[in-house]
Amino acid sequence: MPKRILSGTVTSDKNEQTVTVVVERRITHPVLKKTIRKSKKYRAHDPLNTYKTGDAVRIQECAPISKTKRWEVLA
Template sequence: MPKRILQGTVVSDKNEKTVVVLVERRFAHPLLQKTVRRSKKYKAHDESNQFKTGDFVSIQECAPISKDKRWTVVSNAAE
């Protein structure tokens, strides 16, 4: 089964080898059919500390690395 890949913006890079990525999803409301925006923050593993706040990145599912980290940064999503 393929691993999920999400795209989002780095909102924090203060932790060692970890970035916090804000992923936004849009969907139509089931009754009103209005576009709704929901966002969620994911902690992702960044081995070389190369990504900074404001970068647009892709993250991929992986095996648990710590209590909260289950994602790794794949690359800059803008590339």
């Protein structure tokens, strides 16, 4: 089974080797038929601390690295 790849924006780079990425998706409301923006935060592994707040990144699923990290930043 292929690993999921998501794209988002870095919102925090304060932790060592970790970035927080917000992934936004658009869905249509089932009743109102209005487009709604939903977002979710993911913590991703960034071993070289190369990404800063505001950068657009792609993240990929990986084996658990820590209690909260299950994603890694694609180079």
